[in-house]
Amino acid sequence: MTAQDLISFARGAPSLDIVDIDGLKAAAVAALDADPGGATAYGTSVGYPPLREWVAARHRVPVAQVLLTNGSLQADAFLFDALLGPGDDVVVENPTYDRTLLGLGNRGCRVHQVPLDAEGVDTGALRALLESGVRPKLAHIIPNYQNPAGVTLSLARRRELLALAAEYGFTVFEDDPYTDIRFRGEALPALQELAADVPGAVVVRAGSFTKTVCPGVRVGYLIGAPDLMARIAGTATNLYISPNMFAQATVHQFCVSGGFDRSIATVSAALGERARVLGEALRENLPDAAFTAPDGGYFLWVEFPADVPADKLAAAAAERGVAVVKGSDFVVDGGHHALRLAFSAVTVDRIREGVRRLADAVAAVRG
Known part of the structure; x- marks a missing residue:
């Protein structure tokens, strides 16, 4: 089977057909025309000043609360x-982003996973964990269209989480790169916005242009208390002097030209259609598979019956030209009958074919 025959549900990235290549070309030229010195210099560790101001204005926070980074993973x-x-x-969701587990593990943290359901992280289970004596310093939460589960934290759960953070004194890390990629429903207020009405609640928010502009720009950001951002800026200075000024200047021009809003509309429409078709194909070809249809984002989490081990299924799918990621990659323990399917880079016709191949792989695993 050739590389062209491979259908990959493995990586959360937009396909090239929905990336605004012409808009990015124009933005790069505009960045060099408008500010050649700023776009080509080392700059400052807090990031390209005009983009920093744009992010601050978009999120309605003081500029001192914003720090730009080389992608949101570096912000993490x-x-x-x-x-x-x-x-x-540290508290994380179950399941959660595999790189989060890796990063926390590499730092020697004790990771406590709290289960998710269709309304996001189970705040009742979190309270039980806290009442058992666990005192986390941080709770890592992906509130919108969660990676890998695709679920969104409900408004009631957002308020319950913030109340627990205030009561037990931990920081909420609102890791929110998918928030703009919404297919249906109304946008919910950010945890950081809601925290203003919860005395004692501390939230640090991360965002990214990876999912809305393109992955290659590698521009992300943190929003938090000015003293914390200043401390992190000192670390950034010692690490790399400054982030990628040319990329950030290009993103800034892309945003102020209207490209950002156009890109959100394009990506959201395309991914909404892909998510719909993926759900239809799963219901048709794998009726005993369980999943929650996402309201936005890049991912769908599928649970299979106990007679379908994910490791064997992933191998059988690979033999049929379908790449998937096992659920066990996103949990400390478990996920042995689940897959994460990323639909962002797969066109509609390929989605249907990919699910047909996946169903064939399930049949092969079942023998």
Whole structure:
């Protein structure tokens, strides 16, 4: 089977057909025309000033609360290094982003996974964990169209989470790269916005242009208390002097030209259609598979019956030219009958064919 025959549900990235290549070309030229010195210089560790101001205005926060990074994964790493150390307790969702588990594990943290359901993280289970004596320093939460589960944290759960954070004194890390990629329903207020009405609740938010502009720009950001952002900026200075100024200047021009809003509309429409077709294909070809249809984002989490081990299924799918990611990659323990399917890079016709191949793989595993 050739590389062209491979259908990959493995990686959460937009396909090239929905990336605004012409808009990015124009933005790069505009960045060099408008600010050649700023776009080509080392710059400052807090990021390209005009883009920093744009992010601050978009999220209605003071500029001092914004720090731009080389992608949101680096923002995560900066925050973990600033707040956590070996042996610290950290709460994450179950399942959660595999790189989060890797980053926390590499820092020697004690990771406590709290289950998800269709309304997001189970705050009742979180309260039980806290009442058992666990005192986390941080709770890592992906509130919108969660990776890998695709679910969204409900408004009631958002308020319950913030109340627990205030009561037990932990920081909520709102990891929110997917928030703009919404297919249906109304947008919910960010945890950071809601925290303003919860005395004692502390939220640090991360965002990214990877999912809305393109992965290759590698531009992300943190929004948090000015003293924390200043401390992280000091770390960034010692690490790399400044992030990628040319990429950030290009993203800034893309945003102010209207490209950002156009890109959100394009990506959201395309991915909404892909998510719909993926759900239809799963119901038709794999009726005993369980999943929650996402309201946005890039991912869908599928649970299979007990007679379908995910490791064997992934191998059988690969033999048929379908790449998937096992659920066990996203949990400390478990996920042995689940897959994460990323539909963002697969066109509609390929989605249907991919699910047909996946159903054939399930049949082969069942023997």
